[in-house]
Amino acid sequence: MRSFAYVVPDSVAGAVDALAAAEPGTKILAGGTTLYDLMKLGIEAPPAVIDIHRLAELTEISTGEDGLSFGAGARMAEVADHPVVRRDYPALSESLWRAASQQLRNMATVGGNLLQRTRCGYFRGGAEFPCNKRNPGSGCAALEGLDRTHALLGTSDTCIATYPGDWAVALIAFDAELDVVGPAGERTLPLGELHVEPGDNPLLEHTLAPDELILRIRVPATPAGRGSTYHKIRDRESYAFALTSAATAVTLDAQGLVTDCRIGLGGVATRPWRATTAERSLIGEQLTRETARRAGEVAFAEARPPRTGAFRVELGIRTVTDALLTAGKRAAR
């Protein structure tokens, strides 16, 4: 076993100081449900971990008129079950309920969830497989291998790994922002700018600096929250990652015409994906199965399906269609 230092600060300032002073490669430890897994597999080998479980500020949840705020250390289960989140933003609650298992949701945090890494089997499979994300320049085993669950959108010639999380897909549909802190103080980072596509450097997955910590996730208030849902299609109905997923939210006027539309796609792209052209295609339209399907087709118009995962284009279109119709029913209540 590889040894590592274990640091437990009792204030945010202490955590920032510990990160600034730490050896390169040091990691924040939240619930540990991903990080410890990756350490056991030898994919991550931090010289130290900074455990943030004592930072009470990071567990605060507030639901005011300006919107929602979730401390990065709040547990997935707690946010999923929050009565205001369930009532006013069902897509957010459902994205968490449909993620992982009850045991994991009790332990895992909403901040750690955003930074989970791909489930690409070659990435996790060990040194015998070439993988540009694990070992830059070694190649990509998935390009000629088992690519059934790999990405359709945002891929590059060096990596086609899917971003696996559910929560970020719902958050991106609501223009969520992160408050992050580092040695230079606090800054706000739109969630849509956190994750990056692989391009020619798949090792780089997000724009958070190594010495920065996510403090909280904020969701601006929007009437579209109540007319929202998260649909997730997977190989089995529980404890599995998405083959396709869609977070949708709509607002309708008195005539039933769409005045606001949000579509996030999951399980199909290299990062949480916002389908803005598809959203625009519905503005001013009646929400019918036909217009919803058309929006789904627009959302996947640029898809470059993996060889054995081409069925997920049609699956994705149907997921968006059904999710839009559910969101529309909720918005009309």
Ligand SMILES: Cc1cc2nc3c(=O)[nH]c(=O)nc-3n(C[C@H](O)[C@H](O)[C@H](O)COP(=O)(O)OP(=O)(O)OC[C@H]3O[C@@H](n4cnc5c(N)ncnc54)[C@H](O)[C@@H]3O)c2cc1C
């Ligand atoms: C079997 C299994 C099935 C799963 N299924 C799903 C699923 O269907 N959908 C889904 O969305 N997820 C799924 N997950 C992933 C799970 O939800 C994540 O493991 C979990 O959310 C990570 O949270 P954590 O608090 O345990 O993070 P950790 O493992 O502690 O940390 C994860 C990463 O985030 C970093 N980090 C954590 N907190 C912060 C912070 N505040 N600031 C900066 N960096 C931070 C850590 O350094 C680390 O790199 C599954 C996991 C497992 C093991």
Ligand code: SF4
């Ligand atoms: S798809 Fe990405 S993560 Fe998977 S083997 Fe290829 S380079 Fe590695």
